[in-house]
Amino acid sequence: MxxxxxxxxxxxxxxxxxxxxxxxxxxxxxxxxxxxxxxxxxxxxxxxxxxxxxxxxxxxxxxxxxxxxxxxxxxxxxxxxxxxxxxxxxxxxxxxxxxxxxxxxxxxxxxxxxxxxxxxxxxxxxxxxxxxxxxxxxxxxxxxxxxxxxxxxxxxxxxxxxxxxxxxxxxxxxxxxxxxxxxxxxxxxxxxxxxxxxxxxxxxxxxxxxxxxxxxxxxxxxxxxxxxxxVDDLTDHGAAEYLFSASDDRLTMLENLHGGYWRYDLVDHRLLYNLYFPPSELVDELARDFRDALVHYPMGHQALQRLLGAVVRQPSERLVVANGASELIKILGGLLGRVALVVPGFNEYEAVFDEANIHRIHLPAPAFTMDAALVAEEARKAGVAAVIITSPNNPTSMAVPRADLVDLARRLADHDIRLVVDESFVDFCAPGHSLEPDLAELTGLTVVKSMSKVYGIGGLRLGYLLSADLDFVAAVRAALPIWNVNGFAECFLRLLPRYRDAFTASCARVRDDRDAMAALLATLPGVDVYPPDANYVMVRLPEGASALDVVRRTFADHGILIKDCGGKSMPDGDRYLRLSCRTPDENAALTAALAVVLAERPAPMATGAP
Missing domain, CATH: 3.90.550.10 (Spore Coat Polysaccharide Biosynthesis Protein SpsA; Chain A)
Structure with a gap:
């Protein structure tokens, strides 16, 4: 023509x-x-x-x-x-x-x-x-x-x-x-x-x-x-910039966004999801309340605490409901004073405290397991007011055995040191890992939990703090604005007790997928897979491999977004990847992509005499 x-x-x-x-x-x-x-x-x-x-x-x-x-x-x-x-x-x-x-x-x-x-x-x-x-x-x-x-x-x-x-x-x-x-x-x-x-x-x-x-x-x-x-609006402009940029520039753009990846043509194994919750029935109920949740003011703290208490089966006076765990972590940064952070862990805790008020207790590499007696003794010597630990750990995905955490809480209580356990991923563990049932018996224990990860509601931003120390709970609550949780999150909390069984089943499915994913990753030559308890898997790459380079090439060649651990407080962080669990097919595709990327990396230089 x-x-x-x-x-x-x-x-x-x-x-x-x-x-x-x-x-x-x-x-x-x-x-x-x-x-x-x-x-x-x-x-x-x-x-x-x-x-x-x-x-x-x-x-x-x-x-x-x-x-x-x-x-x-x-x-x-x-x-x-x-x-x-x-x-x-x-x-x-x-x-x-x-x-x-x-x-x-x-x-x-x-x-x-x-x-x-x-x-x-x-x-x-x-x-x-x-x-x-x-x-x-x-x-x-x-x-x-x-x-x-x-x-x-x-x-x-x-x-x-x-x-x-x-x-x-x-x-x-x-x-x-x-x-x-x-x-x-x-x-x-x-x-x-x-x-x-x-x-x-x-x-x-x-x-x-x-x-x-x-x-x-x-x-x-x-x-x-x-x-x-x-290009009609700013969202379109961002998407067009992404589409027409070079691969490394795209990756930088995504890293600066910290979310919203669903708008882009990629598979996200970086952020952490429960892909089996909420069920469509719950989403449909939320949709029916959309206009009311949009135009009306949400309830204040006291009523929200009661709603959450019905979900987690805890007295409402022990609870603080927040706009995601990050809001609570920010408040803890201003309340706790000098703290010991067990690292590696969730970086947000390191970000909210003045560096002068942080004493890091390093989990020994490459096992990254915790010894309660050693942590308690180091915390005592450092003169801290609180110890903060994430379990299951982020990024290792390994949970500290419940008995070890109970032991640590008791040892710290003897020295009047508070223990803060971030349990944001505990529902993906086998049942019985959470310390929430022991709250009243463990003096000084505080539990922090993000609901976004386990309930699959990253866009709603919900989290909570739980403690039997009611004075401490009141101090945290006093740092919150009157309306810190939006109307959609309130509606979600109202509906959630009806879907308790569906939530439990969804976590079991994630566990099955995660274990299958870990088994697949273990077939990669030279890759060490850490036994996972959360909805992600940490792997150690072969000696000489760069996690950052693997991230770049997996994204550029396969359209898959993954996370390196270079920014974590851990030795050789650039040798580790944290891989979010998705569907079985996507997990298989990720493993296949990593196999190609690792096989194509340059061979390490030989040393010694020829």
Missing amino acids: NRPTKAVVLAAGLGRRLGLDTAKPLLTVAGKPILIRTLENLAAAGVREAVLVVGYLADEVRTAVGESFAGMDVSYIESDAYRTTNNAYSLWLAHKHLDQDVYLIEGDVVFDGELLGALVEAEGDVITAVAPFRPTMNGTVVTLGRDGTVGEMLLPAQQGPELDLAATFKTVNVHLLRERYLREEFVPALEALIADGGHGAYYELVIADTVTAGRFPVRGVDCGAVRWYE
Whole structure:
């Protein structure tokens, strides 16, 4: 098929949702303005004339592009009503240029040049780029027949709640329109739309009518394998930056986000999940309460404590409910004074205390097991007010035997030293590990727990502190704001007691998957696997291997995100990985990817005489 030599680019947008002080088409993605990338792609595809419909900061666009660009003649049509109209009006302003085969492109779409080639190779007079719908997308969607013919084109206003978007394709907003279609149908219909007052309409309405009429079949070309993104808001901009950046830059971006990885095309073995909870029935109940939870204030501490007490079966006066364990850890940093931190452990504890108030008690490598007598004696000599330990440990995934923790609590109590045990992962252990039932008998014991990990609700942010020392509980509670837990978390706590059995079953499934994952990882040559008790597995890589390099290559080559232990207070941290357990298939894929990465690493240099 003939390659178009003309393109019309709609570049009049304001970018209100982006909060821009520059023209939206000049927004930079991966170091290059969207419009400049588009024009480069058009020039490479053989286009010799580019028509830009501009509006907001039109002079800025003219200055950036000029009257010619990469061998193309560039002309401009300025919209006089870009603040109050939509793209149908912008395109109508350029209707005299719709006189031959043309690429029609919206100025907020960043894409690779292969996309234009895919359109040229398709048969037909009306060809539109599409991609399989994903949850982060919005806008016009189509259904496709087996031959790629569009069956329906549905603008957002036509997408009712009954529409299964997973079965649709999102329009990329890059089209190839042939001269015959433009002359016989598209331009007359566009002129009629504007004449009928459709200044606020979208030109997709015309193509949708073409689909319905059937005289010109509309061909959808699946461009899901080509990089592209439509940038409407800041979330879109972040996703586009990620998509068009180099692998190491992507990894850095993700590490700086600390979450939200579900929006990106990767498998997340870094953050820690219970993929089997909450069940869909609980989620549906939360959805029914969505509006009330959104618009009304949540309850205060006392009522929340009662709700949580019903879940964990503890007197409410012993509880502090928090916006995740991190909120509690921050408060402990201001209350406990000088502390002994048993390391390696959760880094957040090291972050909240002044370095001068931290005494680190190192679990001996490479076993990382705890001796209660040695820890108690070192804490006594260091003159600390509290000892903090994570069990199961993060990152080792190994739980301290319950009897050893009881022994430690009693030894510390003899010296009036508080023991804080972070049990955020204890539900993934075999039953009977938690110290919560012994709270009243163990003077000075405090339990901290994140609910986000075990209950699979990282987005809700729930955690709690539990102690029989009611004065200490009151001091922690006094450091919290009145409304520290949101309405959705409150609703979750109300519903949770009904799903106790489902939660117990979900933890058992995670244990099974985790143990199978550990067995798979143990088949990797030279890799030592630590016996896991949490929902992740720590491994030690072969001598000379760099965990950071393995993280980079596993992400770059396999799209799998994992965590190295280089930032942990442990010797040779860059030789260890912490691997989150996911589904059996994903765990198998991770193991296979690690096998490839480790096999391809450079062999260690030989030493000694030849």
